[in-house]
Amino acid sequence: MAIDKPLIFVTNDDGIFSKGIQSLVEVATRFGDVIIVAPDKPQSGMGHAITLNQPLRLNKDSIFKDLESYTCSGTPVDCVKLGIYEVMKRKPDLLLSGINHGENISTNVLYSGTMSAAVEGAMENIPSIGFSLCDFDSEADFSGAKKIAAQVIEMVLKNQFPSNVCLNVNIPKLPENEIKGIKIARQANAFWDDRFEKRTEQFNRPYYLLAGDFGDHDHGDDTDIHAIQKGYASIVPTQYDMTSYSSLEIVSSWFK
Amino acid sequence: MAIDKPLIFVTNDDGIFSKGIQSLVEVATRFGDVIIVAPDKPQSGMGHAITLNQPLRLNKDSIFKDLESYTCSGTPVDCVKLGIYEVMKRKPDLLLSGINHGENISTNVLYSGTMSAAVEGAMENIPSIGFSLCDFDSEADFSGAKKIAAQVIEMVLKNQFPSNVCLNVNIPKLPENEIKGIKIARQANAFWDDRFEKRTEQFNRPYYLLAGDFGDHDHGDDTDIHAIQKGYASIVPTQYDMTSYSSLEIVSSWFK
Numbered sequence: 001m002a003i004d005k006p007l008i009f010v011t012n013d014d015g016i017f018s019k020g021i022q023s024l025v026e027v028a029t030r031f032g033d034v035i036i037v038a039p040d041k042p043q044s045g046m047g048h049a050i051t052l053n054q055p056l057r058l059n060k061d062s063i064f065k066d067l068e069s070y071t072c073s074g075t076p077v078d079c080v081k082l083g084i085y086e087v088m089k090r091k092p093d094l095l096l097s098g099i100n101h102g103e104n105i106s107t108n109v110l111y112s113g114t115m116s117a118a119v120e121g122a123m124e125n126i127p128s129i130g131f132s133l134c135d136f137d138s139e140a141d142f143s144g145a146k147k148i149a150a151q152v153i154e155m156v157l158k159n160q161f162p163s164n165v166c167l168n169v170n171i172p173k174l175p176e177n178e179i180k181g182i183k184i185a186r187q188a189n190a191f192w193d194d195r196f197e198k199r200t201e202q203f204n205r206p207y208y209l210l211a212g213d214f215g216d217h218d219h220g221d222d223t224d225i226h227a228i229q230k231g232y233a234s235i236v237p238t239q240y241d242m243t244s245y246s247s248l249e250i251v252s253s254w255f256k
Numbered sequence: 257m258a259i260d261k262p263l264i265f266v267t268n269d270d271g272i273f274s275k276g277i278q279s280l281v282e283v284a285t286r287f288g289d290v291i292i293v294a295p296d297k298p299q300s301g302m303g304h305a306i307t308l309n310q311p312l313r314l315n316k317d318s319i320f321k322d323l324e325s326y327t328c329s330g331t332p333v334d335c336v337k338l339g340i341y342e343v344m345k346r347k348p349d350l351l352l353s354g355i356n357h358g359e360n361i362s363t364n365v366l367y368s369g370t371m372s373a374a375v376e377g378a379m380e381n382i383p384s385i386g387f388s389l390c391d392f393d394s395e396a397d398f399s400g401a402k403k404i405a406a407q408v409i410e411m412v413l414k415n416q417f418p419s420n421v422c423l424n425v426n427i428p429k430l431p432e433n434e435i436k437g438i439k440i441a442r443q444a445n446a447f448w449d450d451r452f453e454k455r456t457e458q459f460n461r462p463y464y465l466l467a468g469d470f471g472d473h474d475h476g477d478d479t480d481i482h483a484i485q486k487g488y489a490s491i492v493p494t495q496y497d498m499t500s501y502s503s504l505e506i507v508s509s510w511f512k
Contacts, residue, residue: 047304055463
């Protein structure tokens with residue numbers, strides 16, 4: 001009797017036509033049966049947004065030739081929900097999101113559609129991994145990222161995955177043979193030093209464009225930023241429980 | 257010499273015209289100088305989404321008569337960023353988000369624009385509080401919520417606020433005098449049991465509407481859900497560090 005291959009759900013936030021998701025699908029097919037549900041347009045920076053009170057479209061397409069794939073009009077988290085509840089015949093064994101064009105280290109995890117899709121997978125109790133390459137170029141070289149992705153997927157499939165957690169994997173922008181390895185890290189406490197560009201259009205009407213730089217305010221050597229800077233891929237086990245347990249007591253003391 | 261009053265930044269996700277933000281502004285003016293930057297339309301379920309590569313509009317309005325207020329075309333997190341970097345002359349002493357029409361208990365914190373605005377405030381190192389009333393009605397009675405909000409704001413202004421944290425305050429749908437008090441709680445580990453309604457429109461074209469129920473899968477008596485069910489307002493200290501510290505060791509062991 002044949003053993004069922006793992007059922008692998010692939011999604012992303014850059015949209016179904018991006019090179020990153022094509023690279024991830026290529027890796028995923030080595031490990032199991034792949035179904036793709038991904039946004040029909042770029043959805044970067046959508047965080048954990050969902051579409052409320054508006055129609056969602058889901059269309060079968062043939063981008064991945066002999067693989068079952070769908071485009072969705074909504075956010076990455078919409079894709080995960082529709083994939084699980086409307087597309088998949090059974091619960092997937094693995095959810096992969098990415099490979100994102102651009103890093104999702106540190107607090108970028110909060111803004112990232114790629115990572116929010118993985119977090120949503122964790123909430124559905126599916127082993128879930130978000131992959132991001134530290135290169136925003138739409139024609140970036142994904143060979144190093146594909147190699148790391150294969151290593152991580154292999155480990156996830158053969159080990160017991162922790163509950164209520166997903167993995168945030170970032171891969172440095174380096175040639176495949178220059179990536180030094182994998183470091184397990186914590187999310188760096190760093191932020192965007194936001195700036196807006198104020199411009200004007202016709203009739204002197206103003207508008208703003210977000211244009212910040214990411215500042216490294218955390219000099220720990222156990223962070224994802226540090227790992228990437230040193231030439232390693234980083235993995236941050238990421239949970240959706242945002243309770244600050246260390247603050248429970250102090251806040252309680254205010255109301256005594 | 258006059259002591260400067262606290263500068264209080266008020267935002268929300270239901271939009272500047274909602275009853276909830278009007279209630280919160282009413283409470284906030286008792287404690288300091290208030291500036292409002294809020295979405296020009298409902299932005300529920302937008303999570304931590306930001307607007308990338310698209311123009312953002314920011315318009316001064318006169319909804320709050322003698323208070324300085326602005327509508328923003330973007331998400332709640334866009335409002336926070338624009339407010340801090342383009343509107344405020346100095347860093348606000350307090351950021352208040354809400355009062356949301358509808359609960360943001362448990363994992364709803366991830367989908368909630370109200371709470372994402374507060375989380376963004378925490379990332380900017382501003383004491384930040386998200387308020388939500390467990391009543392989705394646009395004409396809900398906010399009197400109990402206003403009373404709790406005043407109590408929490410008073411405590412936050414007179415105590416040292418923990419770093420890298422904001423507060424998630426939920427108020428039960430009860431008459432003011434029936435709210436039993438305030439409980440400090442952890443985020444319940446509960447989820448939407450998602451379902452979609454598949455409908456068809458002209459030419460038999462299908463679309464989907466999100467239509468789940470929130471299921472309580474966490475029976476702890478220390479959760480926000482439990483507090484609300486027992487008639488208390490809940491406060492969850494909420495952090496943006498999503499690292500699962502308890503999983504660092506197990507994931508590390510896979511790569512040894």
